[in-house]
Amino acid sequence: MALFASVGSAQALDGREAGLQAAHQALNHLGANSPVFAMVIASHQYQAREVLNGVTSLLGELPMIGFSSPAGLTNEGHFQHSVVVALLSGDFQADAMWLPGYAQSGRETAAKVADHAAAREERQSLLVFADGFNGDAEQFCGAIPSGMSVLGALSSGDINTGNTYQMTGTQTGTGGMVAAFLRGEIKIGVGYDHGWDQVGKQFRVTRSRGFWLRTLDGRPASEAYAALFGYPARDWAFPPLSYLARLYPLGIELGDDLVARAPIRVEADGSFRMNATIRDGIDAYLLVGSRAACERAARDAAQQALLKLGDAKPVFALVLVDIAWQMLLKANPGAEIEAVRDILGANVPVAGGYTLGQIVSADDATPKFLNQHIVVIAFGEPVQSS
Template identity: 30%
Template sequence: MGAQRWLGVGQAKGSEPEAGARAADRALVHADAKLLVVFCSEALDPVAVLRQVDARSGGVPLIGCSTSGEIAPNGSGEGSVVVAALGGDGFSIRTAAAGSASRDLRAAGATTARCLTGLEERPHRVLLLLTDGLAGDQREILRGVYRVLGAGVPLVGGCSGAEGVARTFQMHGDQVLTDSVVAAAIGSDAPLGIGVRHGWRRVGDPMLVTSSGGNRVHTLNGRPALDVYLERLGAPAEAGTDEEEFARLALVHPLGLDHRDGEEEIRLIAGGDFADRSLVCIAEVPQAALVWLMEGDAESVRWAGGAACSDALAALGGHPPLGLLAFECVGRRPVLGQEGAQVEIDEITKCSGGAPVAGFYTYGEIAREQGVIGFHNQTLVVLSVA
């Protein structure tokens, strides 16, 4: 089975002529591709990249998105396009897209999830989701998926990134989309594994979320959430009035939500409202939840990368991996640093026995082996394919 199945990865810098074509050529190591996944820098022209990839593949089913940085076997980078190609015997693939997601996130999740219901039956399956992280509370998308598929189907993926925060894009077939959710249902004769780790540590005493709504935390311990957050960190005064100063601080100090399995759910703090003194997060922080300030360093965050890879490979039950897809929060990069990010990818590649890795830096990560939700921030998620 292993010789008939394959996963290829190609990367091309944006400065290379027809970067999409070059990345696709490097990924399409055999002629029988079943699915392409494209991670494209927002600095490139996505329409041109998609046209080039599609021309090389001959119309193979495709999903993709913009990134906050790309991951490939040679390491992490920016301003490039990465193509992962999955092919050979023993795979079933169906794809779907839902536009205008921000109007009804739950409906968008349900629409894309339905592509799995018509998938050719195989013993292993997963739904790969790429979403617009700026569209609203990502947990609502996953609630829509749950409404269609229930709790038993594994989910994996991430939120489209960008060099700034002005816009992201998604890809489906030969279309470039915005404000959308795209998905690929993957059925496989051999196992698929998921690993998810974050490497952040709790700081200080827990805080009670005394008022929240959607992805906004209004008060902690009965006081304005922004003020409590800054006081707990001993932040300089300018962090409470300057958006850039606050963003630099928040990127390396997420919130951790208490979780019954002992592993915190991490919430990236996307901003602070200096008028009403609330915290704005990428996803919901429920009222009455216990939360902690979190911190980490390059060593702890890099350790999580290796642990996520090991967990994903262990789930293959001894089957050698064909390759890995990695979804890593952009909030981890400042902690790792450029050198640390490269070391992390080298360690993941070593852990996989040299199997290729492709991925991107996200605005949020999706990983659920069972249960209802499965949305994460400032976390590394790894999908292994046997």
């Protein structure tokens, strides 16, 4: 049985109507094929329960996972205040799981995921969406057994209030993780990259506690940025600078790699609220992004995903993009999708959204938690041996 995919999107005043219209459009595009699995990307401005009610009124008890985002992404580009529904149909199976304890313990959540996966012998891929404001994604990734393929992202929304949500076919909430286990005749190729480069400015992390980066070079983090960019330190605690700080992440040396770690926002005391811990005493380098570098990164990520598919033809692409890209590409919304389509082809359905972090597995190693990246997850139908 061939693998088919379709995407529907809608904008409406309330979440139920937008979810209903998007699901209806996706079903129409799928034609006579019966959906096996659904993914939903919904505006954080909607009530999660309303979106779920609208989608499930048409899809019923279909295995489904979803997350909130400031904007949805499709082949047509970038849409705020919208719901995007992607459907997959084919000879594969999907289980959806709601894990409400993620914010309390990423390690325990990883153990539950691993236990669920171990109950089945066949090879499976795991797709996850988790709360971007609460919970420790690095801890979750570190506790996943190596060799287990985990892909996904952290949901985003209102940075000021921390409003974000996750959903399955029966439940919605904050502080949780949703997971889908995919097994059978489906092949997945993943690629990822980012468009931020080191510019030479170096800091020493002198005080960090949990997710809060307190001081750089012995002074509040906002003062360090104020001296660099020329805006008063007090202004960094208020919009728009409190959010735009994500455009200027820090590159942290982890082994031989320089890993991007980006603030979610700047707090009133001048500290940076991160969603990954940074230890004291290490060097951090300022990173700056550009439109050209991001478009190049999007094409590279799509090319990687295609290569990982091997002989399988891409049928659908899930594109998970850091929220910093939305800020950087504000004058050219949807530019990253155009770049992805340049590689995958105009006829491959695309769905995605903006996230507060990305999770990828590569080369049978422990999953990695990323900031600032675009992740392209291409779904294809395995080539049948004759």
